[in-house]
Amino acid sequence: MxxxxxxxxxxxxxxxxxxxxxxxxxxxxxxxxxxxxDSFVVKPLFFPGGDIGKLAVCGTVNDLAVMGAKxxxxxxxxxxxxxxxxxxxxxxIQSMAKAAQAAGVKIVGxxxxxxxxxxxxxxxxxxxxxxxxxxxxxxxxxNAQVGDVIIINGFIGEHAAAVMSSRQDYKLKTSIKxxxxxxxxxxxxxxxxxxxxxxxRDPTRGGVATxxxxxxxxxxxxxxxxxxxxxxxxAVKGFCEILGIDPLYMANEGKVLIFTKxxxxxKILSVMQxxxxxxxxxxxxxxxxxxxxxxxxxxxxxxxxxxxMLTGEQLPRIC
Numbered sequence: 603m604x605x606x607x608x609x610x611x612x613x614x615x616x617x618x619x620x621x622x623x624x625x626x627x628x629x630x631x632x633x634x635x636x637x638x639x640d641s642f643v644v645k646p647l648f649f650p651g652g653d654i655g656k657l658a659v660c661g662t663v664n665d666l667a668v669m670g671a672k673x674x675x676x677x678x679x680x681x682x683x684x685x686x687x688x689x690x691x692x693x694x695i696q697s698m699a700k701a702a703q704a705a706g707v708k709i710v711g712x713x714x715x716x717x718x719x720x721x722x723x724x725x726x727x728x729x730x731x732x733x734x735x736x737x738x739x740x741x742x743x744x745n746a747q748v749g750d751v752i753i754i755n756g757f758i759g760e761h762a763a764a765v766m767s768s769r770q771d772y773k774l775k776t777s778i779k780x781x782x783x784x785x786x787x788x789x790x791x792x793x794x795x796x797x798x799x800x801x802x803r804d805p806t807r808g809g810v811a812t813x814x815x816x817x818x819x820x821x822x823x824x825x826x827x828x829x830x831x832x833x834x835x836x837a838v839k840g841f842c843e844i845l846g847i848d849p850l851y852m853a854n855e856g857k858v859l860i861f862t863k864x865x866x867x868x869k870i871l872s873v874m875q876x877x878x879x880x881x882x883x884x885x886x887x888x889x890x891x892x893x894x895x896x897x898x899x900x901x902x903x904x905x906x907x908x909x910x911m912l913t914g915e916q917l918p919r920i921c
Contacts, residue, residue, distance in 0.1 A: 615698075652782035656700070660705070661729070674708070705784035808916075824889070
């Protein structure tokens with residue numbers, strides 16, 4: 603344990619706060635603060651476009667960023683099964699360090715526990731994050747307003763398709779990669795040019811449809827989205843047709859839904875489309891009514907149907 607910490611964890615995560623090696627990280631925060639925690643149990647541990655380590659860092663960074671926060675510090679706790687290969691653990695921790703560096707956050711504390719064989723499935727990771735929010739920013743899933751347009755930064759369903767195809771070893775002619783990425787730099791660029799954003803959410807488990815349903819409940823509004831405007835790659839579209847699943851319910855790990863007034867949408871889209879993580883950004887719908895918490899899908903043939911929240915899990919252990 604001490605060797606792993608000394609030779610692997612501390613060199614990769616090195617920063618002035620962590621290097622003190624105290625029982626708690628001590629730092630100074632001034633202003634409004636965002637705080638979140640999440641656990642990651644994805645199977646398989648490695649998939650096209652990412653791995654459990656990258657996912658753990660990006661997932662927590664994104665939960666802070668969609669609140670308008672600047673992610674600052676993370677802690678990382680790993681529960682490892684006895685007999686887990688040290689080489690794989692090193693690879694995962696290296697991936698976490700690389701993802702944290704790319705996101706501009708510091709991993710300032712953590713924990714490593716080893717449990718008996720068959721007590722967990724190889725490795726589980728928990729990350730907790732903290733970030734600062736400027737006082738003039740007020741972003742919440744409770745703030746959706748009638749007339750808001752809804753923007754997404756790109757193709758949906760890629761993470762779920764990558765994990766599913768990797769888990770089942772589907773022999774695909776096209777390669778599908780997870781969209782796993784930290785969104786904080788993209789969101790920071792958006793907040794520079796517009797602070798009139800009412801809602802931001804990352805549509806992870808349950809996909810876009812479930813996240814929109816959660817927002818309708820919290821804001822008590824009706825949302826209508828346009829099927830023809832939903833950005834879905836040809837590879838994911840074909841994957842979904844073969845398996846009979848809907849990309850709207852598939853998990854994403856590098857997507858953000860933004861609710862803002864229509865007059866702000868054009869400049870937000872312009873900024874997003876210039877960023878590598880927003881090249882395929884699109885307006886997909888709008889908030890249409892108050893006091894009617896439902897999501898409606900306007901289909902490509904002109905009909906309208908209710909888009910319910912996902913019940914159960916389409917694919918367990920997706921993140």
